[in-house]
Structure formats: C-alpha cells, structure tokens
Amino acid sequence: xxxxxxxxxGLVQPGGSLRLSCAxxxxxxxxYWMTWVRQAPGKGLEWVANIKQAGGEKYYVDSVxxxxxxxxxxxxxxxxxxxxxxxxxxxxxxxxxxxxKYYDRSGSHQDGLDYWGQGxxxxxxx
Amino acid sequence: xxxxxxxxxxxxxxxxDRVTITCRASQGINSWLTWYQQKPGKAPKLLIYTASSLQSxxxxxxxxxxxxxxxxxxxxxxxxxxxxTYYCQQADSFPYTFGQGTKxxxx
Numbered sequence: 001x002x003x004x005x006x007x008x009x010g011l012v013q014p015g016g017s018l019r020l021s022c023a024x025x026x027x028x029x030x031x032y033w034m035t036w037v038r039q040a041p042g043k044g045l046e047w048v049a050n051i052k053q054a055g056g057e058k059y060y061v062d063s064v065x066x067x068x069x070x071x072x073x074x075x076x077x078x079x080x081x082x083x084x085x086x087x088x089x090x091x092x093x094x095x096x097x098x099x100x101k102y103y104d105r106s107g108s109h110q111d112g113l114d115y116w117g118q119g120x121x122x123x124x125x126x
Numbered sequence: 127x128x129x130x131x132x133x134x135x136x137x138x139x140x141x142x143d144r145v146t147i148t149c150r151a152s153q154g155i156n157s158w159l160t161w162y163q164q165k166p167g168k169a170p171k172l173l174i175y176t177a178s179s180l181q182s183x184x185x186x187x188x189x190x191x192x193x194x195x196x197x198x199x200x201x202x203x204x205x206x207x208x209x210x211t212y213y214c215q216q217a218d219s220f221p222y223t224f225g226q227g228t229k230x231x232x233x
Contacts, residue, residue: 044226044227045164045213045227047215050222095169100175110158111160112175112181113162114181116171117169
C-alpha cells in the first residue's frame with residue numbers, strides 16, 4: 001500500500017525557517033518525481049515545487065523561488081521542503097504527492113498526482 | 127504562467143443529476159489537464175488525467191473531455207459521495223497551476 005506521511009509543520013514567526021519531511025512507503029520511491037502542493041486555510045490548491053527521481057531537476061512556483069528548497073533522499077525514501085524567510089502568506093497545509101511525470105520522445109508529460117499525504121499545517125505568525 | 131479558470135465556482139445539484147464543470151486555460155495546453163476531487167479536511171484525489179483518462183478505481187460516472195484551452199468534467203449521475211470541491215490542474219508547463227475550484231453542493 002502506497003503511503004505518504006508528512007511531518008515538520010508547526011507555528012513559526014515571520015522570517016523563520018522550517019523543514020518539512022515526507023516519508024514514503026509501498027512503492028519504489030526512486031522511480032518517481034515527487035511534488036509539494038499547499039492549501040491556505042479556506043483557499044484552493046497551489047502547486048509549490050517538484051523534483052525529479054535522482055534530484056537533478058527541480059521546479060518551483062515563483063512565489064517561493066529563492067526561499068524554499070525541495071530535496072530528496074532516495075536511500076531513506078524521503079522528500080523534504082526546506083522553507084526559509086517564511087511569510088504570513090506561506091501559511092497553509094502542505095501536501096506531498098507522488099508525481100506521474102515522465103519524458104518520452106515528444107517531451108515532458110504528467111499523468112497527475114496519484115497519491116497524496118494527509119498534509120502538515122504550517123502557520124507563520126508572530 | 128498559465129492561468130486556469132473554472133466555472134462555475136459553485137453549483138447546487140441533486141442526487142441523480144448530471145453535472146458539468148468547465149476549466150479554461152489561458153493558453154493551449156494540449157491534453158495535459160488533470161481533475162481532482164477534494165472533500166473537507168482530506169487530501170485531493172486524482173480523478174482524470176490527460177484530459178479524459180479515468181484514474182484506476184474512479185467510478186465510470188466521471189468523465190473528462192477537451193483539448194487546447196477548454197476542458198470539461200462531467201458527472202453523469204450524482205451520488206451522495208460526489209458532493210465535494212473539484213479542481214483542474216494544467217501539466218503542460220511549469221509552474222503547474224490549479225483552477226480556483228468548483229464546490230458541488232447538495233440542492
């Protein structure tokens with residue numbers, strides 16, 4: 001059974017840092033892209049970042065570029081999101097998800113985010 | 127960035143009704159469109175990928191269509207468990223972006 005379990009959320013002051021973790025099990029973690037998606041309270045979904053299987057490609061939404069870093073440790077079946085210079089508008093539930101992104105001769109494609117964790121709440125407030 | 131706009135933002139319907147939700151992209155995204163369902167307090171669930179492919183385990187009353195800039199999600203006969211919020215997401219180019227969501231409520 002595929003499982004994704006996020007941890008590391010909590011209350012942090014503006015300007016502070018937090019590191020989220022996502023522990024994966026039930027599938028070959030190193031074979032999949034992985035993604036972080038967040039959802040502010042009462043709001044919609046926002047794609048945050050994703051990372052290729054070996055970590056060689058990473059992409060971010062503009063609002064977190066230079067502040068957040070996505071990484072992974074395939075030996076530990078774990079995904080991470082290092083969040084620095086946190087702002088009030090970073091307050092959200094953060095989900096990790098398995099990403100069915102792939103490349104073929106015609107380019108880069110994605111067949112959706114098929115498994116999600118339960119989410120971890122990050123609150124940025126003084 | 128590609129903007130995704132869903133309509134309507136909310137819809138009221140009854141069990142057994144047929145419901146269609148539309149998602150429009152600000153530029154062409156071929157068929158790289160995904161639909162998710164989210165219930166309160168839960169993670170999203172993948173329903174449809176590449177515009178019209180049904181995810182394994184999803185009931186056949188859900189269907190998707192479209193290409194280019196206009197896409198639809200149709201629920202052919204609403205069931206009580208379908209009342210939720212639905213999101214589209216483009217996967218044509220980074221950053222991947224979601225629509226604002228459509229809340230499907232019981233009439």
